[in-house]
Amino acid sequence: MNTLEKVEILGRSAQYDLCGEACGTEATRKRDDLGRWIYPAVLPDGQRVALLKVLLTNVCERNCAYCANRRSRDFRRVSFTPEELARTFEQMWRRGQVMGLFLSSGVCGHSGQAMDRMLATVEIIRQRLAFPGYIHLKILPGATQAHVERAMQLADRVSVNLEAPNPERLARIAPEKDFTTALLEPLRWVKRLREESGGRLAPAGPTTQFVVGAADEPDREILATADRLYRELNLTRAYFSAFQPVPDTPLADHPPTPLWREHRLYQSDWLLRKYGFAFEELIFDEEGNLPRQSDPKTMWAMAHPERFPIEVNRASREELLRVPGIGPRSAERIVRLRKRGKFRELSDLRRVGAIPQRAAPFVLLDGRRPAYQLPLWG
Numbered sequence: 001m002n003t004l005e006k007v008e009i010l011g012r013s014a015q016y017d018l019c020g021e022a023c024g025t026e027a028t029r030k031r032d033d034l035g036r037w038i039y040p041a042v043l044p045d046g047q048r049v050a051l052l053k054v055l056l057t058n059v060c061e062r063n064c065a066y067c068a069n070r071r072s073r074d075f076r077r078v079s080f081t082p083e084e085l086a087r088t089f090e091q092m093w094r095r096g097q098v099m100g101l102f103l104s105s106g107v108c109g110h111s112g113q114a115m116d117r118m119l120a121t122v123e124i125i126r127q128r129l130a131f132p133g134y135i136h137l138k139i140l141p142g143a144t145q146a147h148v149e150r151a152m153q154l155a156d157r158v159s160v161n162l163e164a165p166n167p168e169r170l171a172r173i174a175p176e177k178d179f180t181t182a183l184l185e186p187l188r189w190v191k192r193l194r195e196e197s198g199g200r201l202a203p204a205g206p207t208t209q210f211v212v213g214a215a216d217e218p219d220r221e222i223l224a225t226a227d228r229l230y231r232e233l234n235l236t237r238a239y240f241s242a243f244q245p246v247p248d249t250p251l252a253d254h255p256p257t258p259l260w261r262e263h264r265l266y267q268s269d270w271l272l273r274k275y276g277f278a279f280e281e282l283i284f285d286e287e288g289n290l291p292r293q294s295d296p297k298t299m300w301a302m303a304h305p306e307r308f309p310i311e312v313n314r315a316s317r318e319e320l321l322r323v324p325g326i327g328p329r330s331a332e333r334i335v336r337l338r339k340r341g342k343f344r345e346l347s348d349l350r351r352v353g354a355i356p357q358r359a360a361p362f363v364l365l366d367g368r369r370p371a372y373q374l375p376l377w378g
């Protein structure tokens with residue numbers, strides 16, 4: 001099999017791993033002129049780049065119930081050698097087709113052997129080929145502390161995918177993985193090593209991913225775990241991947257998770273990370289899920305009429321961030337621009353990037369409630 005076919009197969013196998021903002025699957029990926037899949041990603045500094053997202057191998061010893069690469073599935077198995085993949089990446093980088101790499105792998109042999117091969121690949125890329133750009137490296141479950149440290153020396157970002165929010169849920173979908181020792185422990189090492197290095201190792205920080213809905217877990221469990229990881233292990237980002245059933249797996253008949261659920265999780269995650277919300281402030285339904293009918297911030301605002309309306313011309317940045325339709329950037333612009341003149345009309349809010357129709361029921365503009373039309377749906 002030639003290299004092009006391998007990239008095609010192992011790029012497709014990597015589609016379920018999310019590696020950044022706008023790191024899409026079917027909808028946003030593109031083919032290069034040789035037909036290879038390239039994925040867009042937004043780097044931690046906001047720069048948008050094309051990444052080669054690929055597995056070193058889709059051979060795996062494990063049998064995770066949701067995974068297309070599980071060992072008992074019958075499909076074409078393919079592997080790169082470290083040299084082969086490094087050279088393929090070099091060719092694409094030198095031609096300007098990609099600016100970074102996201103590398104993951106199935107667990108071929110035991111975890112240690114698979115990590116050794118991933119590290120060997122990135123060592124060639126960094127040391128022999130002198131690639132200075134962005135690399136995101138997956139830490140496989142069961143990797144040793146030495147693997148984690150080496151990965152952090154080589155990569156800008158490392159990730160450990162929890163897949164489920166706690167040991168009980170993980171046991172339902174990946175009984176061969178130990179939540180505490182194989183997944184949480186490596187994230188603890190990452191935290192300690194980053195602190196000891198003053199942030200020099202893996203400077204873009206660690207991320208994780210959840211397969212949403214595969215273990216029938218409610219949103220509350222996922223967000224409680226993400227919130228703890230942000231606070232206690234300095235996680236940089238959690239990614240949420242709506243479960244989609246894969247043929248010939250134990251979950252083939254499990255209903256797919258609707259994409260709106262993934263969207264609500266991301267909105268709530270932003271409230272925790274960027275808007276100063278505490279986990280306890282999020283509003284869940286009786287089953288512990290985020291309601292579909294409205295976004296989480298609007299749900300919170302409607303549940304707290306005592307906090308509104310707020311006067312846009314006097315409110316603090318923190319108060320502005322509580323208003324639906326006003327985000328961190330628009331809140332900052334409001335605070336800056338109102339020194340030059342009062343905000344009097346909804347169009348003034350639009351000018352700073354806020355969404356006036358969503359903000360209108362919750363604000364006063366120079367002492368007056370703005371006129372607005374109720375939306376037909378949320």
Ligand code: SF4
Nearest residue numbers: 060062064067070106
């Ligand atoms: S270890 Fe990873 S690649 Fe292997 S079956 Fe589980 S999720 Fe899939």
